Amino acid sequence: MNRLPFFVYGTLLRGEANHDAFLRGRTLSETPATLTGALLYEGPGYPYAVETPEAHGGVVHGELVTADPAAYPQLLAALDELEEYAPGDPAHLYERVARDVTRTSDAARVRAWVYVAAPTVAAELRASGQLIKGGDWRPR
Incomplete structure (x- = not known):
């Protein structure tokens, strides 16, 4: 299994509804970061990052979360369940993808x-979704 860190941008951010239930005590670090090539849209109580062609720009602000290695398998399973991600399920709301994000503190790509x-969700949001201007869930 590829044990990548996680980029979070919504209810898993520090101070948001799901942070403590899923991340508290399971991480080594949580640092500000950005994802380019995506736009942020409102969902029903949580946001969606929608990937865009590079020419269209877009930046999503969030945090790079490095999991405690001992907690990684359980955290990955819990986040997949929270995000309703099941590989190969055509009805899932999110896909878990590996992307480069930029750590804000030192501009390192991770x-x-x-x-x-x-x-399917991305197509609906592009057609009629509410864009979160600035790509930051917190001040919405």
Whole structure:
């Protein structure tokens, strides 16, 4: 299993609804980071990152979360369940994909797992979704 860190941008951020239940005590670090090539859309109480062609820009602000190695398998399973991600399930809401994110503190590019809107959800959001201007879930 590829044990990448996670890029979180919504309810898993520090101070948000799911942070303590899923991440507290299971991480080594949580540092500000950005994902380029995506736009952030409102969901029903949580956001969706929707990937865009590089020419369209877009930046999503969030945090790069490095999991405690001892907690990694359980954390990965819990986050997949939270995000309703099941490989090969056409009805899932998110896809877990490996993407490069930029750590804000030193501009380092880091490969991380990111939960992005599944293709059907992304198409609906592009057509009629509410864009979160600035790509930051917190000040919405």
